[in-house]
């Protein structure tokens with residue numbers, strides 16, 4: 001079979017998995033759910049974003065994020081290397097385009113964990129993508145999780161909670177809404193949506 005220009009075997013569109021986008025307010029549990037899911041299903045390919053945010057203790061370049069300078073982010077944007085990017089709570093975040101398209105072409109289930117603005121941009125450029133919104137069981141529980149994580153200063157938490165109000169109001173734009181009461185249940189539901197289970 002002929003190789004594509006990216007050097008992978010083409011997968012017919014009808015069996016190609018859809019790109020899945022997971023969004024939801026900061027602190028709702030997106031990273032926790034995705035980590036749980038990938039422990040048992042490492043075949044789910046999670047895009048690693050570039051960000052200008054500083055690493056938290058324990059975060060490693062190339063694992064949670066590619067941590068880049070403002071200049072480097074400017075270049076990634078100018079060179080068209082990002083599928084989408086957005087500013088969130090004072091930092092920029094973007095999805096490297098090439099890796100995502102290569103994995104989709106290879107027929108792998110691909111997951112993006114990105115904010116509401118990014119989800120809207122993906123919907124515009126790739127209407128076949130499925131958009132999943134992760135919601136907290138309640139506002140108070142979201143505040144408890146975000147505060148309890150202990151990774152952000154109080155003023156950063158305030159910015160993220162302000163963004164959370166906007167994100168929660170946009171829930172209806174998504175194809176599916178999952179409430180993160182149980183990490184195991186949500187991980188299973190997400191795997192089913194991605195046709196991995």
Ligand SMILES: Nc1nc2c(ncn2[C@@H]2O[C@H](COP(=O)(O)OP(=O)(O)O)[C@@H](O)[C@H]2O)c(=O)[nH]1
Pocket residue numbers: 023024025026027030031049050053084085086088093094095113114115116117118119
């Ligand atoms: N648009 C966009 N948002 C991203 C990207 N990567 C991460 N985000 C989102 O940026 C927000 C902040 O991420 P982060 O600083 O890691 O905080 P956390 O998600 O609360 O742990 C979250 O909503 C992420 O989903 C990206 O490549 N593009």
Ligand SMILES: Nc1ncnc2c1ncn2[C@@H]1O[C@H](COP(=O)(O)OP(=O)(O)O)[C@@H](O)[C@H]1O
Pocket residue numbers: 024025026027028029030031032033145146148149180181182183
């Ligand atoms: N279902 C859950 N029940 C209770 N705590 C949770 C649940 N899911 C996540 N958490 C906790 O909430 C905090 C925020 O989770 P995290 O995955 O960092 O959120 P996000 O990636 O959406 O910002 C973490 O301390 C995590 O352990």
